[in-house]
Amino acid sequence: MAAIVFAFPENGLLAENLVAGMRAEQGNYMLRQFPDGETYLRILSDVEGKEVVLVCTLNRPDDKILSLLFFCRQVKELKAASVCLVAPYMAYMRQDKAFKPGEAITSAYFANLISSFADRLITIDPHLHRRRSMQEIYSIPCEVLHATALISSYIKEHITNALLIGPDSESEQWVSGIAKDAGVPFIILQKTRRGDTEVEVSIPEVENYKAHVPVVIDDIISTAHTMMETISHLKEKGMPPPVCIGVHAVFTEETFSRLLSSGAKEVVTCNTIAHGSNRIDISQLIVNTFKQQEP
Ligand code: R5P
Numbered sequence: 432m433a434a435i436v437f438a439f440p441e442n443g444l445l446a447e448n449l450v451a452g453m454r455a456e457q458g459n460y461m462l463r464q465f466p467d468g469e470t471y472l473r474i475l476s477d478v479e480g481k482e483v484v485l486v487c488t489l490n491r492p493d494d495k496i497l498s499l500l501f502f503c504r505q506v507k508e509l510k511a512a513s514v515c516l517v518a519p520y521m522a523y524m525r526q527d528k529a530f531k532p533g534e535a536i537t538s539a540y541f542a543n544l545i546s547s548f549a550d551r552l553i554t555i556d557p558h559l560h561r562r563r564s565m566q567e568i569y570s571i572p573c574e575v576l577h578a579t580a581l582i583s584s585y586i587k588e589h590i591t592n593a594l595l596i597g598p599d600s601e602s603e604q605w606v607s608g609i610a611k612d613a614g615v616p617f618i619i620l621q622k623t624r625r626g627d628t629e630v631e632v633s634i635p636e637v638e639n640y641k642a643h644v645p646v647v648i649d650d651i652i653s654t655a656h657t658m659m660e661t662i663s664h665l666k667e668k669g670m671p672p673p674v675c676i677g678v679h680a681v682f683t684e685e686t687f688s689r690l691l692s693s694g695a696k697e698v699v700t701c702n703t704i705a706h707g708s709n710r711i712d713i714s715q716l717i718v719n720t721f722k723q724q725e726p
Contacts, residue, residue, distance in 0.1 A: 432482045432512055434721065437502070439487035439495065441705050445519065445714055446486040452718030455484070462498060472501050478511040484721075485516050485549075490681050490704045492522035496544070503548040516549040517717060519703035520679045521565075524558035542568035553720055555703050555713055556650050556678045560601055576716045578678050578701045579605050583612035585699065585711050586646060590674060594643035596665075598622055598657045606648050616640065620661060628654050637668050644696075645673035652677035652700070655690040662694045672696035680706040 437458035438446030450457045459475040483506045487499055503514045523541035526534070542565075545552065552573045557565060565573035586593050586609070593615045597606035599622035610617035618640075621633045637645075647661050658675050665673055672694050680700035682690070687708065690698055702709040 432480070434482045434484050435476060435478055436484045436486065437476075439485065439499070439502075442486040442488055444705060445488075445517075445702060445717075448712070448714035449484065449486065449517070449717060449721075452714060453484075453721050455721075456481075458483070460502070462502075470498050470501060472498065472505060474502075474505055474509055478506045478509050480510065480512050483511040483514045485514060487516065487518055488520045488704050489518045489522040490520050490679070492541070500544075500548050513550040514548070515551040515553060516545065517553045519555045519701075519713060519717075520681070521552075521554040521557040525560070527561045538562075539568045543570075546570040553717060555701070555716065556605070558650055574720055576713070576720065577605070578703075578711065578713055578716070579608050580612060581701065581711050581713060581716070582648065582676060582678075583609045585676075586613045586615065590644055590646060592643050593646045593674075594618070594637075594640040596620065596645055596647045596661065596673065598647060598649055598661045602649055605650065609648060616643070620664075622657060622660075628656050631660065633664075637665070637670055641669065645670050646676060647673050648676045650677070651679045651681050652690070652698070653681040653686075655682055655686045655693075658690055658695065659693045666694055674699060676700070678703060680704045680708055682706075 434453060434455040435458045436446050436450045436455050461473040463471050465471055506514055523538045526537045529536055546569050549571060551571055555576045556578055565575060595606050595610045595615055595617035597603050597619040603619045606617050623631045645665055647658055649657060652658055662673060674697045675695045676699045678701050698708045699710045700706055700708045701711040701713050703713055
């Protein structure tokens with residue numbers, strides 16, 4: 432089935448790579464706000480009988496979700512065969528439990544909403560913690576891709592004598608794999624989160640690794656408190672400034688600057704969310720997924 436790729440705002444570069452890699456048609460549409468703040472949408476390309484691939488990473492999801500819903504409904508109205516949402520960063524994965532009575536498990540509600548208007552989802556390293564798979568909350572097929580091999584290659588090519596550091600027990604799942612692939616040692620810290628911006632980490636013995644370059648790896652960098660707390664402990668232990676690698680650059684520009692001035696040697700991210708720190712390109716992972724389905 433012919434695919435047509437549409438880019439939501441700020442997803443243009445990634446969508447271009449998909450168009451080139453998949454040799455697909457690029458879709459055109461108009462999306463703007465009316466003066467009263469409501470959304471105007473017009474699909475300009477012919478989508479009838481085609482697989483619509485919509486590239487929309489889901490940082491700041493509340494700003495995007497309604498346009499996304501309108502878009503998917505409208506291409507279906509215009510007889511698209513199916514809609515595949517490519518959301519390299521998937522939002523609302525962290526509130527997966529009611530920690531206090533009355534708290535909404537928003538990850539489930541969000542999954543329910545997306546499943547009501549998209550037919551298929553492709554995402555990269557979603558924050559699966561207490562849930563084992565996306566299918567526990569999504570009722571549409573979800574393909575989960577991993578940036579770990581690309582991160583290992585980056586480390587092998589750019590960092591000599593690395594010591595990988597996972598800031599919390601959740602990070603062990605990917606840090607251990609990356610370390611194995613890159614052939615370097617790793618340690619995992621213990622993290623206690625006391626609030627949105629209050630994080631404490633404890634550092635195990637790093638004395639044996641004083642000659643190494645610390646590389647802190649996390650899936651998400653958001654407020655950057657996890658990274659900054661880790662940096663401050665590494666400093667206390669006399670370690671050199673670490674390279675901070677995050678899959679998803681969820682942070683604001685202000686937070687990014689704060690992270691750099693807190694003592695990070697460099698901040699490196701994947702292009703799941705467009706940002707100046709993007710050094711690791713995940714486009715080919717997505718292209719390969721579409722290529723594998725070709726007859
Ligand atoms: C949490 O469990 C994640 O793996 C990240 O450690 C967390 O989202 C980072 O958030 P922040 O940058 O706000 O500390």
